[in-house]
Amino acid sequence: MHIEVTQLNKHFGDFHAVRDVSFTIEKGRLIGLLGPSGGGKTSILRMLAGLETPSSGDIVFHGKRVNDLPPQERGIGFVFQNYALFKHMTVYDNIAFGLKVKKQSKEQIRDRVMTLVELTGLKGFEHRLPHQLSGGQRQRVAFARALAPEPQLLLLDEPFAAIDAKIRQELRTWLKEMIERLGITSIFVTHDQDEAIEVADEIMIINKGRLEQKGSPWDIYKSPQTQFVASFIGESTIVSDVSKLKGFESAADREGVKALIRPEYIEIGKPHEFRIVSATEPGRIKQLHFRGSEWMVEVVVGDTTLITYRSLEKDILHPGDEVNVLVHRAYLFKDEESWIMENRLKEDPMPIHI
Known part of the structure; x- marks a missing residue:
């Protein structure tokens, strides 16, 4: 029908x-x-x-x-x-x-x-x-x-x-x-x-x-076409001032912009785990949650807490550990407008997996 x-x-x-x-x-x-x-x-x-x-x-x-x-x-x-x-x-x-x-x-x-x-x-x-x-x-x-x-x-x-x-x-x-x-x-x-x-x-x-x-x-x-859809589907973090994150400084050009960052758009680890260390910034592990097939990790960057995943195959991290953080991309929203911003400091786009 x-x-x-x-x-x-x-x-x-x-x-x-x-x-x-x-x-x-x-x-x-x-x-x-x-x-x-x-x-x-x-x-x-x-x-x-x-x-x-x-x-x-x-x-x-x-x-x-x-x-x-x-x-x-x-x-x-x-x-x-x-x-x-x-x-x-x-x-x-x-x-x-x-x-x-x-x-x-x-x-x-x-x-x-x-x-x-x-x-x-x-x-x-x-x-x-x-x-x-x-x-x-x-x-x-x-x-x-x-x-x-x-x-x-x-x-x-x-x-x-x-x-x-x-x-x-x-x-x-x-x-x-x-x-x-x-x-x-x-x-x-x-x-x-x-x-x-x-x-x-x-x-x-x-x-x-x-x-x-x-x-x-x-x-x-x-x-996602709206902020609600982006926040409703999948896990994510809403960031009120994404321009504070390394590689996203240009977001400051648009007043009132908010960002939504999905866990799979974030990498964390020790310096040796990154190909482009210059694109990363320091963070601290706040909490880890065992999900069976992976860790869900809360990491604090500046005054922002982000959520990401980490493979069980990688070195085990603990609350309080200092790590490097690389945010690959973010969804930006202002009123009814939305767009994707890539980290300007990284070279290769990160594949999306769900």
């Missing part, structure tokens, strides 16, 4: 929950609506589903305006955060519910349910009740029930929020593979950026009811 949304607004009394949001989604894409809690993500999803009525704006599915269509006529499947399974019904009957409402024959229902049981890895659990299933299995039942009527659009509201971390990781991979196999247009709401980056083909960043940016996870990470 191709989706086009134009100037969408939603008011709840005096509260303006969604503000002039416009976007298009191509058929078969998996889109993540990402942003902080209360930012308007779920309101957008519920308006697409027909569970909320827009205050203004248009929602168009395949060239047809659907603002006034009830949910059952929009060709959608909806997966709720809390599963919303019928507790007294078996797995089979939960999946079959929408098909029975559409008055399909018993043979059609059986064929469709068993296909979905196989697809979602629930074979052997058809006659169990929801309380006899794990959280991951209940969520798979919810997916299967939403898919049973063969919707053109699948909507998921925080689909992994109620599941523990290990199962959540497995379900992310499973969901992405399943949706790719089915080719169904899908939109899921999340406040977990790792989840959005891992699962989505495209991400829409929603903040205070506005669409801040839409693009692939990589594009949004490497080229």
Whole structure:
């Protein structure tokens, strides 16, 4: 299903929950609506589903305006955060519910349910009740029930929020593979950026009811268009006066400029670890945090604390150690304008890894 949304607004009394949001989604894409809690993500999803009525704006599915269509006529499947399974019904009957409402024959229902049981890895659990299933299995039942009527659009509201971390990781991979196999247009709401980056083909960043940016996870990470996006995606440090850092003195030419510096844009170590020592400046290790595959390091340069990573293969550093620090680049922001500034003292650009 191709989706086009134009100037969408939603008011709840005096509260303006969604503000002039416009976007298009191509058929078969998996889109993540990402942003902080209360930012308007779920309101957008519920308006697409027909569970909320827009205050203004248009929602168009395949060239047809659907603002006034009830949910059952929009060709959608909806997966709720809390599963919303019928507790007294078996797995089979939960999946079959929408098909029975559409008055399909018993043979059609059986064929469709068993296909979905196989697809979602629930074979052997058809006659169990929801309380006899794990959280991951209940969520798979919810997916299967939403898919049973063969919707053109699948909507998921925080689909992994109620599941523990290990199962959540497995379900992310499973969901992405399943949706790719089915080719169904899908939109899921999340406040977990790792989840959005891992699962989505495209991400829409929603903040205070506005669409801040839409693009692939990589594009949004490497080229944030607003200060909010840059600070929301990935770990970073906001620096109020980046001109104090070596190699960034020219930033002083623009009054009121702030900088955002990502951890992977910073190198720390002893002098022998640097090819261009003249581009570095002194720093002091404030704290180290073990992350399993690497160290996350807080380092103080002047009166600024920066965050970076350090490989476990390199010499171990300790709080209080004096080190050399090289900042390769920074995102600079002033009002609505943003740009990248490279350290003028270093020769070769540093590759970006995420």
